Amino acid sequence: MLRFIANFDRATVEARIASGPCRPLAEVRLDTPVAWPNKVIAYPANYHAHIEEMKDGLVSTFKTGGQGFFLKANSSLSGPADPIVLPAVVGREVHHECELAIVIGKGGRDIGRADALDHIFGYACLVDVVIRGREERVMRKSFDSFCPVGPWITTADEIADPANIALELHINGALRQSANTRDLIVDIPEMIAMASSVMTLFPGDIIATGTPAGVAPITDGDVLDIAIAGVGAMRLAIVRGTAGAHPVWDKPAS
Ligand code: MN
Numbered sequence: 045m046l047r048f049i050a051n052f053d054r055a056t057v058e059a060r061i062a063s064g065p066c067r068p069l070a071e072v073r074l075d076t077p078v079a080w081p082n083k084v085i086a087y088p089a090n091y092h093a094h095i096e097e098m099k100d101g102l103v104s105t106f107k108t109g110g111q112g113f114f115l116k117a118n119s120s121l122s123g124p125a126d127p128i129v130l131p132a133v134v135g136r137e138v139h140h141e142c143e144l145a146i147v148i149g150k151g152g153r154d155i156g157r158a159d160a161l162d163h164i165f166g167y168a169c170l171v172d173v174v175i176r177g178r179e180e181r182v183m184r185k186s187f188d189s190f191c192p193v194g195p196w197i198t199t200a201d202e203i204a205d206p207a208n209i210a211l212e213l214h215i216n217g218a219l220r221q222s223a224n225t226r227d228l229i230v231d232i233p234e235m236i237a238m239a240s241s242v243m244t245l246f247p248g249d250i251i252a253t254g255t256p257a258g259v260a261p262i263t264d265g266d267v268l269d270i271a272i273a274g275v276g277a278m279r280l281a282i283v284r285g286t287a288g289a290h291p292v293w294d295k296p297a298s
Contacts, residue, residue: 045078049149049165050247076123077168077197078147082246084116084191085239086172090254091227113239117186124195127281128173130264131187131288136297137176140262141255142213142221142270145170146232147197148249155240160233166197169270169278170252177297187288193250198275206232210273215266223256
């Protein structure tokens with residue numbers, strides 16, 4: 045997949061689609077589109093309304109504009125056919141964060157704002173799942189299945205204006221999060237500029253662009269729907285797993 049992204053040529057792909065065997069989408073099981081990226085970069089709270097929300101809760105008050113980004117473990121990636129598996133940790137809330145994923149196409153270092161959009165291969169839905177608390181963020185956000193991405197990658201040329209993409213997330217049919225990328229604090233070009241000021245970006249790298257307001261707990265048996273206009277939608281089951289217990293989670297969350 046990384047080679048496919050690095051060497052992507054739409055005409056060649058479309059010619060193969062036209063001549064090759066096809067199967068209905070409903071008959072296949074889709075995996076997460078980039079299972080082995082070089083890295084998953086994630087921006088924290090990145091919409092003005094969510095910053096206000098976080099001041100009231102037990103969650104941290106990191107702001108994307110001044111605090112930069114973090115990483116999620118690549119092994120936390122899961123796909124549209126996979127459930128979100130809650131760890132066997134008692135007394136802690138696990139929250140959903142509804143986010144647009146950027147998939148990098150052309151890599152690079154110190155990419156300027158003016159060139160940033162040229163480095164985007166495409167977009168996908170992403171749920172940034174997290175145990176709330178004060179432990180290291182990478183640990184709280186890196187359980188297996190805590191980064192569903194999919195259901196596919198919509199290539200950048202299919203998105204008219206990345207600064208005007210609507211996204212929403214429902215739990216059990218109730219709207220929890222609704223936002224538009226026009227309200228991002230750090231916009232998409234700046235996210236690429238900031239990340240690439242530190243690290244070389246490679247084809248297939250994923251950037252989680254930060255959550256809007258409305259984060260809330262998910263529990264065993266919930267059904268999560270994430271939909272991003274022009275990009276795609278995923279329906280994910282929430283289940284309780286048997287792995288994940290450790291004394292590090294025994295202290296209070298706040
Ligand atoms: Mn997030």
